[in-house]
Amino acid sequence: MSRGARGPMAGHSALSTSRLITRDELQLASRNHAAPLEALRWPVTPPGMHYLLIHFDVPQLDPEAWRLRVHGAVGHELELDLAELASRPRRSLTVTLECAGNGRSRLDPRPLSQPWDLGAFGTAAWTGTPLGPLLAEASLDPDAVELVFTGADHGVQGGVEQDYARSLSVADACADDVLLAYEMDGRPLAPQHGYPLRLLVPGWYGMASVKWLASIEAVRTPFAGYQQAVAYHYQHDAADAGTPVSRIRVRSLLVPPGMPDFMTRQRLLAAGPVLLRGRAWSGTGPVVRVDVGIDGIWSPAQLEPAAGPQAWQEFSCVWVAAPGTHRVACRAWDAAGSVQPLEPEWNYQGMGNNAVQAFDVEVREPASGA
Numbered sequence: 001m002s003r004g005a006r007g008p009m010a011g012h013s014a015l016s017t018s019r020l021i022t023r024d025e026l027q028l029a030s031r032n033h034a035a036p037l038e039a040l041r042w043p044v045t046p047p048g049m050h051y052l053l054i055h056f057d058v059p060q061l062d063p064e065a066w067r068l069r070v071h072g073a074v075g076h077e078l079e080l081d082l083a084e085l086a087s088r089p090r091r092s093l094t095v096t097l098e099c100a101g102n103g104r105s106r107l108d109p110r111p112l113s114q115p116w117d118l119g120a121f122g123t124a125a126w127t128g129t130p131l132g133p134l135l136a137e138a139s140l141d142p143d144a145v146e147l148v149f150t151g152a153d154h155g156v157q158g159g160v161e162q163d164y165a166r167s168l169s170v171a172d173a174c175a176d177d178v179l180l181a182y183e184m185d186g187r188p189l190a191p192q193h194g195y196p197l198r199l200l201v202p203g204w205y206g207m208a209s210v211k212w213l214a215s216i217e218a219v220r221t222p223f224a225g226y227q228q229a230v231a232y233h234y235q236h237d238a239a240d241a242g243t244p245v246s247r248i249r250v251r252s253l254l255v256p257p258g259m260p261d262f263m264t265r266q267r268l269l270a271a272g273p274v275l276l277r278g279r280a281w282s283g284t285g286p287v288v289r290v291d292v293g294i295d296g297i298w299s300p301a302q303l304e305p306a307a308g309p310q311a312w313q314e315f316s317c318v319w320v321a322a323p324g325t326h327r328v329a330c331r332a333w334d335a336a337g338s339v340q341p342l343e344p345e346w347n348y349q350g351m352g353n354n355a356v357q358a359f360d361v362e363v364r365e366p367a368s369g370a
Contacts, residue, residue, distance in 0.1 A: 034119025
């Protein structure tokens with residue numbers, strides 16, 4: 001593996017036409033893990049399987065000393081400890097999160113960055129207190145336009161030393177389902193998932209849900225920090241200012257049937273009826289249709305209700321698998337009319353690649369006597 005130029009996660013603007021990942025990408029991949037596709041079997045992602053992306057280092061925070069500061073264009077500045085936040089109205093939401101770079105490694109040329117395949121997803125039951133009432137208590141100034149959320153993780157990206165920080169418009173921040181979350185699946189947040197407090201923005205790609213939250217600042221002009229103005233944009237090329245990434249694009253994924261080859265993950269399956277199962281989700285409305293394709297012939301799948309407005313939905317169909325090698329795929333539509341593209345839609349940072357999942361399955365005759 002060659003040591004290549006750095007990409008949007010480690011720096012900015014580099015591409016690779018090689019199938020081999022660089023040493024930098026390998027280092028990122030060893031820190032940031034994907035969910036295995038078999039995790040799609042569970043309605044809530046089992047502990048340790050939820051995807052994880054950490055931009056800089058996991059900060060070690062003392063919960064006794066930690067405080068959340070709410071300041072800037074507000075009438076009343078607030079400084080709250082974890083106990084004060086936990087004493088506020090409590091709400092739990094089942095939410096599917098996905099990294100905006102999911103599917104990046106399938107683009108050609110490949111943007112040099114965290115080399116996600118398809119596993120940058122996870123669904124959890126998040127518990128915290130709604131953000132809107134806290135902002136109302138702080139009395140946002142009428143001329144406040146955004147809220148800037150700053151985490152305690154610190155490092156360098158794109159040559160810029162920074163705390164990880166993102167902003168939301170006042171309207172988006174005050175949405176009913178935006179939480180200050182302190183629990184994940186009924187337990188305090190793990191250090192890697194943002195302990196002691198993180199923002200949770202359902203329906204948006206994961207970059208909006210700032211971890212290790214330390215500060216909320218109301219500002220009168222749009223935030224121009226690196227993670228907002230440079231990273232997380234759909235760009236045609238390096239010179240293009242691009243369009244900011246926001247809500248999750250519609251996606252469906254199948255649990256690969258049968259058994260895998262250890263190295264290649266090639267699927268092996270005995271001939272006969274098999275139940276194909278998967279999950280579908282979207283940040284722009286519920287999923288209303290999923291089709292499953294076998295060798296280019298598409299059939300509607302059975303689609304189940306979601307566990308919450310921003311949680312994934314299970315789908316299934318029966319396939320009578322005949323011996324031979326078959327191409328299996330799935331495709332979803334949402335209520336807003338969005339549909340997964342059949343081919344990847346390339347962009348410079350490798351964001352939002354929600355092209356259909358397709359893979360080969362080798363179907364064999366059942367073993368003698370089976």
